[in-house]
Amino acid sequence: MNEFVYNGQASRVVFGVGSLGYLEREIELLSARRALVLSTPEQKAQAQMVADRLGSKAAGVFPKAAMHVPIETAREARDEARRLGADCAVAIGGGSTTGLGKAIAMESGLPILAIPTTYAGSEMTPIYGITEDGLKKTGKDLRVLPRTVIYDPELSVGLPVGLSITSGMNAIAHAAEGLYAQDGNPIMSLMAEEGIRALARALPAIRRRSDDIDARSDALYGAWLCGTVLGNVGMALHHKLCHTLGGSFGLPHAEVHTVVLPQAIRFNADAVPEAMERIERGLGTEGGISAAAGLFDLARMNGAPVSLRDIGMKASDLDRATEIAVSKPYWNPREVDVRARAAIRQLLQDAFEGTRPP
Ligand SMILES: NC(=O)C1=CN([C@@H]2O[C@H](COP(=O)(O)OP(=O)(O)OC[C@H]3O[C@@H](n4cnc5c(N)ncnc54)[C@H](O)[C@@H]3O)[C@@H](O)[C@H]2O)C=CC1
């Protein structure tokens, strides 16, 4: 076994159907007295339900979280937390709401309790993102890692099937890239393979019956594992492409991950055969279908988009996307620099057309 460094990150996870019932206890364990409850406008009712449950321990509800954390929203939420005398924030929702919690924690040091209702995995990472003047800035800071995470599968039952599948693919992407990260380690590889296995089992079951609580539990368990991998090791080409396509061309986050993942995995496959074996074992396609094709099939067979064209990309933007992706690349096992321009352009063309990898 190669040498490695493993940094455990301190967060407390409470998992299980009905675990929202432990919310008050968990707030007390944070030594907090008044929580500001955060959500998107679409999940305001869920946030209000959480606030009602907390009674006098709720400072208020701030239902204005938005994708990619606009700086104006972050400032307004910070002011509101201060005005209401909140000493912790409860973020109920997906990566956008957790991201807003992180923006508050960055400045104020307020502890965040996250209640994830998608599979994006942000609750397990110290990665933050804030958008100012149309530019998204991301970074890592341990202050933003939620102190407590409550995973209650009942709260994710309302996540529409389409978003459940693409969000699950977003989680799988964290695990897949964690398997070949420069700073990867055997513990994260175990989690990554198991995370892919749980989601590959859960997504078809959710497609069949969106209120299948066992499948919703499996999916959240997978999201937890995959998010932990993202939080502990570096991202590579796939995430760079998604951040380019999402940040500079406005494509929707989970969908873009779903479309790009099979193509990015195909690009890297020859450089990292062990990672491919683990992905195939997780998907249950070992010995038959390649990791890249298995990921493509998982998305397509569950009704998710597989082409950039179908999620709003313009063919005329592919050249510019290639330039951005190769100009400041993340570390990747197969080198990505200006000499790889033609191969990256072809990758994006395949993603644009939705070509099934061999
Ligand atoms: N910092 C990190 O480690 C990570 C950050 N992200 C960030 O998170 C954002 C994307 O997060 P997502 O979770 O994909 O989407 P999201 O948080 O934007 O949610 C998408 C929509 O689904 C709704 N929704 C969520 N859960 C629901 C439920 N159970 N029932 C009904 N509706 C529900 C939301 O209210 C929203 O309208 C991006 O900005 C991305 O950059 C994503 C992954 C990791």
Ligand SMILES: O=C(O)/C=C\C(=O)CC(=O)O
């Ligand atoms: O692309 C992802 O799913 C992972 C990380 C981010 O989205 C980073 C962020 O913008 O918060």
